[in-house]
Amino acid sequence: MMGFYFSRLVEIYPFFLKGLWMTSKIAFISLVTCTLIGFVLGVIRSSNNIILKRIVGVYVAFVRGTPFVVQIFIIFFILPDWGLQLDAFPAALLAMAIMGSAFICEIVAGGINSIHKGQWEAATSSGLTMIQQLRLVIVPQAMKVILPPLVGQYVLLIKDTSVVSVIGVMELTRVGWVTVVRIPEGLMVFSLVGALYFSISYPLILLSNYLERKMAI
Amino acid sequence: MIEFKNVNKWFGKLHVLNNIDLKISKGEVLVICGPSGSGKSTLIRCINRLEKIQKGEIIVNNTPVHDKHTNLTKLRAQIGFVFQQFHLYPHMTVLQNVMLAPVNVKKLAKSEAEKIALEKLEQVGLTEKSSAYPAQLSGGQQQRVAIARGLTMSPEIMLFDEPTSALDPEMIGEVLDVMVNLVSEGMTMCVVTHEMGFAKKVAHRVLFMDEGKIVETGTPDDFFDNPKTDRAAEFISKILTH
Numbered sequence: 001m002m003g004f005y006f007s008r009l010v011e012i013y014p015f016f017l018k019g020l021w022m023t024s025k026i027a028f029i030s031l032v033t034c035t036l037i038g039f040v041l042g043v044i045r046s047s048n049n050i051i052l053k054r055i056v057g058v059y060v061a062f063v064r065g066t067p068f069v070v071q072i073f074i075i076f077f078i079l080p081d082w083g084l085q086l087d088a089f090p091a092a093l094l095a096m097a098i099m100g101s102a103f104i105c106e107i108v109a110g111g112i113n114s115i116h117k118g119q120w121e122a123a124t125s126s127g128l129t130m131i132q133q134l135r136l137v138i139v140p141q142a143m144k145v146i147l148p149p150l151v152g153q154y155v156l157l158i159k160d161t162s163v164v165s166v167i168g169v170m171e172l173t174r175v176g177w178v179t180v181v182r183i184p185e186g187l188m189v190f191s192l193v194g195a196l197y198f199s200i201s202y203p204l205i206l207l208s209n210y211l212e213r214k215m216a217i
Numbered sequence: 218m219i220e221f222k223n224v225n226k227w228f229g230k231l232h233v234l235n236n237i238d239l240k241i242s243k244g245e246v247l248v249i250c251g252p253s254g255s256g257k258s259t260l261i262r263c264i265n266r267l268e269k270i271q272k273g274e275i276i277v278n279n280t281p282v283h284d285k286h287t288n289l290t291k292l293r294a295q296i297g298f299v300f301q302q303f304h305l306y307p308h309m310t311v312l313q314n315v316m317l318a319p320v321n322v323k324k325l326a327k328s329e330a331e332k333i334a335l336e337k338l339e340q341v342g343l344t345e346k347s348s349a350y351p352a353q354l355s356g357g358q359q360q361r362v363a364i365a366r367g368l369t370m371s372p373e374i375m376l377f378d379e380p381t382s383a384l385d386p387e388m389i390g391e392v393l394d395v396m397v398n399l400v401s402e403g404m405t406m407c408v409v410t411h412e413m414g415f416a417k418k419v420a421h422r423v424l425f426m427d428e429g430k431i432v433e434t435g436t437p438d439d440f441f442d443n444p445k446t447d448r449a450a451e452f453i454s455k456i457l458t459h
Contacts, residue, residue: 125293
């Protein structure tokens, strides 16, 4: 019996590859956007602008304090009531961008805050603009603190892409669901799904460990 | 060159600068001393607006520093600042530290900025350390690099905030020597320090502060040998006996 299911699984293997491709696509696009937005928000959060800082703080608190699945539901099912109708794929990307950027914001702000105030003052005194101070003096030093947890966050975000299956995006987890209906070998199907996720996230886990060791010196 | 008019500043309830009136002329070397918390560091940090003042006016080279619309980048390029804790950029070499402002603020070509930076490093006697990182240098060497970094924009004013207080005693001399050389070049300098020897040797005027006020000013010899106020006399006896 097992052998029969296994051959079925081999038959629909291309379906899994498509799911893997979709997962990779969502992961890649959202990691890039999360990082960009997260850095901008992190800089604001660590700045002296009290009003903007508060706004970002509230945003981060909301995002971190609610389940991701609820955020997706709001974007996909509730926003249309307010006139913003998104397909499943862009809705998934938007949800990932909102969620991921909040977490990355905190990592970036923590890194920037770890830099001694004197570095800002020295850069200010030499006449560098705020952007130059960040780009040339602060962020290069803060990267040491930011990088290890950032890569760790990437691993979490890649795994969180599985949640977007709830709105019907045909990514890896959704492929597992659909397959298991036809091939009632849950263990086998989801082992395969798990192994495919692992194949993307494990290199990043290794990278994160490596960075942590390297930056600790 | 630098003028304080009725300057007031508060940190919360603490009145850290209390009605400061002060004129510093071109080429003058002013030493500021006083107990900790007297507002002396705050006073010089206001000159390049590392600190904002709440009342009064500060004019540097005809530029109103307190004015919101003042181009601070331009102002700060004319003023070098040296910190107690050096604050070199640890991720850059000595040369990169010194070149950073000319390349990014003055937009000089790298080769030109490098030439100026090497000149300034020679001035502080550290040409051979140009490719070292700050962590590889002694405290005295780091502070000399910091002075070179301050000089690299060819400022008209140099501000020193306790430049030798974080140094081991045997390194104080090398930093003071560099500063004495600057005096002989006619640089306008404000130095927060308790180095009496330096003050007596090169300062034109000593300013004594306590609780946010200028308590006494005078020539170094007058001030250290015949202080007019009891507060200053008490302070001088303390720095002498320790």
